Amino acid sequence: MHTTEQEDLQPIHPEPEGFWPKYVFSRDHKVIAKQFLWAGLIFLFVGGTLAMMIRWQWAFPGKPVPVIGPLFLSDQGGAIGPATYMTVFTMHGLIMIFFAITPILIGAFGNYCIPLMIGARDMAFPTLNMLSFWTFVVSLVLVICSFFGQLGAAGAGWTTYPPLSTNIGTPGSGQTFMVAAIFVTGVSTIMGGINYVTTVIRHRAPGMTYMRMPLTVWGLWLTAVLNVLFVPVLGSAALLLFLDRVFGTQFFIAGAAAVRGGGDPILFQHLFWIFGHPEVYILILPAWGIVSDILSFFSRKPANWYRGSVYAMCTVTVLSAVVYGHHMFMTGMNPLLGQGFMILTLIISVPAELLFLNWLRTLWQGSIRTNPPMLFALGMVFVFGMGGLTGLYLGATATDIYLHDTMFVVGHFHLTMAAASFMGSLAAIYYWFPKMFGRRMSERLGKVHFWWSAVFITLVFTGQLISGYAGQNRRLYNPYEYSFLKHLLPLNRWTSYSAFILMAGQLVFVWNFIHSLVAGARAEMNPWQVGTLEWTIASPPPHHNYDVIPTVLRGPHEFADPLVKAKLGRDWIGQAEPLLQELPGSSTPAAAAGRA
Amino acid sequence: MPPFHHLLAAPLEGSGWGMPHDASLDGWRIDDLINETSVFVILLFAIMVAWMLWACFFHGERHPARYDHGTSRRSIAVALGIAAAIFFVVDGHLFLNSVLVWKHVFGNFAWAETQKETVRIEINAHQWAWAARYAGPDGKFGTQDDIVTLNDITVPQGVPVIFQVASTDVLHSFNIPNMRVKMDAVPGMVNRVWFTAKETGQFDIGCAQHCGANHYKMRGVLTVLPLEEWKRWAEVASANSARAYDAEDKDAQWAWDWEKHARI
Numbered sequence: 001m002h003t004t005e006q007e008d009l010q011p012i013h014p015e016p017e018g019f020w021p022k023y024v025f026s027r028d029h030k031v032i033a034k035q036f037l038w039a040g041l042i043f044l045f046v047g048g049t050l051a052m053m054i055r056w057q058w059a060f061p062g063k064p065v066p067v068i069g070p071l072f073l074s075d076q077g078g079a080i081g082p083a084t085y086m087t088v089f090t091m092h093g094l095i096m097i098f099f100a101i102t103p104i105l106i107g108a109f110g111n112y113c114i115p116l117m118i119g120a121r122d123m124a125f126p127t128l129n130m131l132s133f134w135t136f137v138v139s140l141v142l143v144i145c146s147f148f149g150q151l152g153a154a155g156a157g158w159t160t161y162p163p164l165s166t167n168i169g170t171p172g173s174g175q176t177f178m179v180a181a182i183f184v185t186g187v188s189t190i191m192g193g194i195n196y197v198t199t200v201i202r203h204r205a206p207g208m209t210y211m212r213m214p215l216t217v218w219g220l221w222l223t224a225v226l227n228v229l230f231v232p233v234l235g236s237a238a239l240l241l242f243l244d245r246v247f248g249t250q251f252f253i254a255g256a257a258a259v260r261g262g263g264d265p266i267l268f269q270h271l272f273w274i275f276g277h278p279e280v281y282i283l284i285l286p287a288w289g290i291v292s293d294i295l296s297f298f299s300r301k302p303a304n305w306y307r308g309s310v311y312a313m314c315t316v317t318v319l320s321a322v323v324y325g326h327h328m329f330m331t332g333m334n335p336l337l338g339q340g341f342m343i344l345t346l347i348i349s350v351p352a353e354l355l356f357l358n359w360l361r362t363l364w365q366g367s368i369r370t371n372p373p374m375l376f377a378l379g380m381v382f383v384f385g386m387g388g389l390t391g392l393y394l395g396a397t398a399t400d401i402y403l404h405d406t407m408f409v410v411g412h413f414h415l416t417m418a419a420a421s422f423m424g425s426l427a428a429i430y431y432w433f434p435k436m437f438g439r440r441m442s443e444r445l446g447k448v449h450f451w452w453s454a455v456f457i458t459l460v461f462t463g464q465l466i467s468g469y470a471g472q473n474r475r476l477y478n479p480y481e482y483s484f485l486k487h488l489l490p491l492n493r494w495t496s497y498s499a500f501i502l503m504a505g506q507l508v509f510v511w512n513f514i515h516s517l518v519a520g521a522r523a524e525m526n527p528w529q530v531g532t533l534e535w536t537i538a539s540p541p542p543h544h545n546y547d548v549i550p551t552v553l554r555g556p557h558e559f560a561d562p563l564v565k566a567k568l569g570r571d572w573i574g575q576a577e578p579l580l581q582e583l584p585g586s587s588t589p590a591a592a593a594g595r596a
Numbered sequence: 597m598p599p600f601h602h603l604l605a606a607p608l609e610g611s612g613w614g615m616p617h618d619a620s621l622d623g624w625r626i627d628d629l630i631n632e633t634s635v636f637v638i639l640l641f642a643i644m645v646a647w648m649l650w651a652c653f654f655h656g657e658r659h660p661a662r663y664d665h666g667t668s669r670r671s672i673a674v675a676l677g678i679a680a681a682i683f684f685v686v687d688g689h690l691f692l693n694s695v696l697v698w699k700h701v702f703g704n705f706a707w708a709e710t711q712k713e714t715v716r717i718e719i720n721a722h723q724w725a726w727a728a729r730y731a732g733p734d735g736k737f738g739t740q741d742d743i744v745t746l747n748d749i750t751v752p753q754g755v756p757v758i759f760q761v762a763s764t765d766v767l768h769s770f771n772i773p774n775m776r777v778k779m780d781a782v783p784g785m786v787n788r789v790w791f792t793a794k795e796t797g798q799f800d801i802g803c804a805q806h807c808g809a810n811h812y813k814m815r816g817v818l819t820v821l822p823l824e825e826w827k828r829w830a831e832v833a834s835a836n837s838a839r840a841y842d843a844e845d846k847d848a849q850w851a852w853d854w855e856k857h858a859r860i
Contacts, residue, residue, distance in 0.1 A: 082809040157806045163783060164766040169723075169808055254784030265767060265783060299655075304666035308675065330769060330780045330804075332787035335703040339695055346687040353679040358666070360644065361675075363651035367661035370652065378648060385644050389637040392686065398694035399630050401702065402615070402776050405769060405804040469630075471616045471773040473804045477812040482800045484616045484773060491613060560661035571661065 003206045006549045010121040010203065015543035025134075027126035028543060029111045032133050034436065036107030037429075039140065044100040050092035052503055055460075057085055059489075059496035061478040082477045086155040087174065089475060091146070093158025094178060096418065097283070098185050099143060103136065104425045105286040106189070106227070110196055110220045112432060116534035116541065117214050119205025119550045119576070124198040132191035135184060142181035149174025157475065159272060162252035162265050166244045176245050183238040186231045193231065196224035205533070205576075207552030211307065212575065214532050214556040218310055219289020222317045223282050230278040230321070237271035269328055277324035281316055283417050284384070287424025288313060288355065291377045293556065294427055295359055297530045298374035299366030300571050302557040304358045312351035312358070319348040326395050330404050338397045345395035352388055356381070367560070367571075371528070372446030376427035379454045380420050386458070387415030390465060408468025414461045422457065426450075426509070433516065434523030438540045441520060445512040452505035456498045463495025531574045532556045550576035616773045619799060619820070621754075621792040622701045623776035629693050636686045702777075705758065708790045709856065713755040713823065720850050721761065721768035721781035723807060724814040729851055732834045738851030740841050743833040747816035749801065750833070751793060752826035758790040760855060769804035772818055778804055786855050793820040 016022050026032060049068065056065050057080050064070075069078030076084060111129065115122055123129045146153045151172025156165035160179065163169055200221045204213070213221075240251040250263040296303035303309065325333065325341030333341075359381050368374070390412040393399040403409065426449075433441050467488050472479050479485045479492070526535040533550055534541070552575050558564065563580075564573045573579060618627055655661075666672075708714060718737055720727040728749050732741035751757045761770045763781035770789065771778045779789035801816035821829060842848065 082812065086806070086809055086811070155809075161767055161806075164806065164808060169766045266785070299651075299661065301661040302663065302665045304664075305672060305675065306665065307667070308672065330778055332780060332782060332785055335698045339698070342694060343691060346683070346691055349687060350679050350683050353682055354675055356644070357675045357678060360647050360651075361666055361671075363648065364655065365659075365662040365664065366651065366655050367659050368652055368656050370656075378652070381648065382645065385641055389641055392633055392637060392690060393630060396629070396633075396690040396694040398626055398697040398702070399633065399690070401778055402626050402630070402773070404778055405771075466613050469615060470613050473771065473802055475806040475811060477809075479812070481812050481815055482802055484800050488613075557665075560663040562663060 003549060003551055006203070006206060010549070012121065012544045012547075025130060027122070027130045029115050029123045029126070029129060030436070030541065030545075032129050033108045033110075033112035035133050036103040036111060036136070037436075039136070040100050040103035040108060043095050043140070043143075044104065047092055047096040047100050048503055048506070050088050050095065052500060053080060053088050054085075054092060055496040055499040056080070057088075057477065058479065059493040061480065083155070084152060085477045086157075086475070087153040090154045090157050090178075091143075094154065094182070095143065097158065097279070098182065099140060101283050101417070101421045101425070102185075102189065105283065105421060105428070106220070106223060107133070107136065107192065109216075109286060109290070109425075109428050109432070110192065110224065112436060113214075113216050113534070114196055114199055114220055115203065116435075116537075116545060117217050117532055117556075118200060118203060118208050119533045119546060119552065120199060120203035121544050121546060121549070123195045124202055125195050128191050129195050132188045132195065135188035135191065139181045139185035139188060142177050142184060146174045146177035146181065149177050154178035159276070160241065160268075161272075162241060162244065162268050163254075165241060166253055168253070176242070179238050179242050179245065183235055183242065186235040186238065189227050189231045190235075193224040193227035196221060197228060200224075205546075205549050205552050207576070209552075211310070212552055212555045214289075215292035215303065215306070215309055215313075216286075216289040218313055219285040219287070219292070222313055223285040226278045226282045226285070226317060226320065230275045230282075233271055234275035234279075237268055237275070240271075241268065266328075266331055269331060270324075273324035273327045274321070276327065278320045280413070280417055281320040283421050284424075285313060285317070287380060287384075287421050287427075290424055290428050290431075291380045292355070292359065292362075293532075294373050294377040294431060295362045295381075296557040296559065297528060298369045298371060298377070299363050300369065300559045301362060301366040302555075302559055304361040304364075306555060306557065308354055309358045312354045315351040316348060316355075319344065319351070323348055323395075326400070329397050329400050335397070342395060342397050346392075349388070349392070349395075356385065356388075370447075371430075372441070372443060372450055373427045373431035373528075375447065375450040375454075376423050376430060379450065380423035380427060382454070383415050383419035383423060383458065383461070386461075387412055387417075387420060390415065402471075403468065405473055406468035407464045407472045407474055410474050411461045411464030411466075411468055414464065419457045419461055422453075426453070429513075431528070432534075433513075434527050435534055435539050435541070437517055437520075438523050438538075439516050439520030440523050440527065441516040442512050445508055449505065449508045449512065452508060453502060456502035456505065459498035460495055460502060463491060463498065467491055467495070529570070529572050531558055531572050531577070533575055536574055536576065552576050553578065618774065618776060619793060619795040619797065620775040620777075621794045623774075623791075625693075625697045625701060626776045629690065629697070633686070633690055636689075640682070640686075702790075705788060705790065708756040708758055711756050713752070715751055715755060715757045716854055717749065717751075717757065717759050718851060718854075719759050719761045719770055719781065721763040721770065721803075721814075722765050724803070724810040726770070726801060726814070726816040727850070730830065730834075731854070732837070733831075737854055738849065741834050741838050742851065743830060744837045744840075744848070745833070747801070748819070749816060750819045750821060750826065750829055752823040753793050753796050753820050754823060756790055756792050758788060760852075761787045761789065762852070764850070766807050767805045768807050768814065771802045771804040772799060773802065774799040775818070780805060786852060788855075796820045796822060 064078030153174040156170050243249040252268045253263045323345045326345045523539040558573050718729040728745045730743035731737050761781045763783045768781040775791045777789050777791045779787045799818045803814035
């Protein structure tokens with residue numbers, strides 16, 4: 001597609017005037033990104049507070065919870081009871097996954113980065129984008145309703161396995177609200193996904209071939225593809241479960257004596273995990289992409305084997321759809337089927353290893369700058385390394401017998417999904433904050449925040465791995481009811497202390513974020529000296545992003561090129577910046593090749 | 597008391613963060629596989645961390661960056677070679693051993709079912725207890741001489757014990773960490789699991805699948821007795837259960853015909 005065609009496709013629209021269309025019902029991807037960011041950060045705090053309650057319970061079972069207890073649990077003497085406890089860990093999981101990580105990494109950075117980094121003026125469907133956010137708000141309202149539901153919030157675990165999640169196990173309206181919230185947030189995610197997929201296909205600037213896209217865009221785009229394909233499966237599972245709960249159908253209810261029904265509880269697990277395993281990649285692919293870029297940007301060196309990283313992420317995306325059975329090894333699955341899922345699961349480690357090797361080799365022989373975004377990117381590689389390696393034990397049918405449903409699983413998926421996406425999100429926030437808000441965050445506080453978070457997040461989830469290896473099952477209100485777990489109280493207590501310190505450390509971030517918003521130093525156009533397109537426009541960018549849609553001439557990671565150094569006297573060059581005979585609009589062979 | 601006095605409480609003394617004692621004949625197969633994999637995993641992780649630290653310390657801001665896209669044939673071959681080596685050694689080791697362990701032990705019901713002294717137990721899980729049923733002297737489930745217990749399972753040492761596990765309400769998971777076995781109890785299904793106890797003693801039975809508010813209290817006790825002692829126990833237990841048998845109490849008469857060809 002040529003420059004004129006993209007100009008025709010994306011004419012400049014005047015900026016809307018007035019408070020409501022500009023800041024609330026906005027169709028501007030940059031405003032919607034910030035809306036998702038705020039919503040996500042608020043719910044990250046809610047989810048984090050719930051996590052602290054779980055940690056409190058494991059350190060001091062049945063003792064009154066400080067601060068939170070007098071505020072929210074006064075009817076139980078400030079302590080967490082078993083019925084409340086199950087709503088706490090259920091809401092923690094669901095909120096973190098669907099209402100914190102998803103809006104931050106996908107809603108905020110997907111919205112913000114995709115159009116800017118591919119040189120587009122907005123998403124392909126701006127109105128759909130707005131609808132996606134406001135549908136998300138409806139789901140947030142349902143989550144809040146769940147907390148006030150009769151018999152408490154949802155309590156069947158984030159996996160919401162029936163029959164426990166039907167009226168047999170959780171008859172309260174809190175569970176119904178949450179099932180509805182999952183369905184509605186799924187609708188929002190699908191709308192966003194369709195938008196992202198279309199935008200990347202249709203709105204790339206001239207010369208922005210697939211193999212010149214920043215890896216951030218690749219990660220976000222593959223995530224969007226997975227969302228469009230697999231969130232509908234979650235939607236059907238949630239809808240059928242809703243029917244079981246509200247209209248008395250029996251899709252997921254079966255039983256011999258106490259409960260009679262013609263359905264199948266395992267059917268739900270298939271639907272859930274066909275979505276659920278891609279979901280873990282949905283949550284990590286954006287972070288993989290962001291980290292792949294940041295490691296190159298701050299090593300001042302081209303990303304090692306760019307195409308290899310792209311192929312690896314695509315392979316993971318495809319394979320993520322066929323490994324889900326490893327979540328169900330203990331359901332009575334035929335051992336032969338289990339072996340099939342085991343080999344597929346182990347195969348997915350190969351592209352992940354290639355991605356890791358690319359990260360490590362990008363650092364090698366670099367000129368590493370340890371700014372906060374880079375520190376968080378390195379932290380992400382560290383925690384994801386731990387998380388990925390501990391996954392090996394769980395993907396194999398023999399070792400999984402012992403480790404299945406223990407805290408080892410909890411530690412493993414928190415390292416991959418929680419710690420790694422936390423690190424990835426923060427790398428992204430520190431990195432794009434100057435572009436988003438036009439101001440700089442404090443570097444010093446950013447580094448304090450990094451070391452504080454990195455040390456204690458590692459301690460928390462390592463503590464979980466160790467208690468799981470020692471046999472502690474997950475979701476136990478009081479693990480010390482079991483004689484073989486009594487000796488784990490000190491370990492769990494130390495893990496909890498680490499968690500409390502981790503949570504307290506986030507105050508550094510909150511202060512840095514809010515203070516920099518109001519009083520941070522003004523950010524210049526390109527504070528990190530990076531060549532991707534968003535850094536060629538003002539910080540923050542104008543409503544229509546690009547006055548003239550740029551013509552892209554090269555990949556996103558052109559650092560340390562001796563020719564550039566000789567001609568321009570710097571170690572980087574913009575993706576659309578002409579050098580020597582390359583003039584914008586002139587079709588150099590390289591620019592023409594990818595866009596035939 | 598000060599408001600934050602719990603925060604001041606020191607961690608209790610404790611020791612032993614390893615796996616719980618293995619009291620089964622075949623648990624070592626899982627333990628060894630976990631520990632062997634840990635050697636690989638720790639080695640790979642150490643290399644990764646050392647590499648990152650080395651790069652950060654010695655290839656810092658003062659170090660000139662090399663203009664290298666890592667796309668040479670040699671560079672790609674090295675990456676693919678390393679990935680393939682890790683896959684075949686680490687993943688391959690896990691895969692082969694898992695297949696063998698399932699074939700010869702955990703999934704080998706054909707062998708367990710045909711041993712002379714094999715003990716068969718039906719487990720009916722419900723919120724929040726494990727109901728157990730032994731066939732009794734007549735070898736048939738659902739008769740008056742069945743041994744019926746709650747949260748209390750007694751098995752002999754040194755002979756295969758096969759459990760068929762079901763649930764009447766929600767999902768549970770029958771879990772005996774000291775025997776390295778675990779199997780979900782699913783309404784509408786009968787799942788199987790078996791082990792051979794190596795040592796006598798008492799061990800915890802736990803629920804590994806969230807099953808409601810009292811999930812954490814779904815604890816049973818497994819008692820392992822020497823074979824002859826167990827036989828005497830079974831005789832007495834059968835007589836006791838027969839005495840307590842109440843034909844009117846339909847709920848207490850759950851049972852199913854032993855499924856020789858269940859899925860697992």
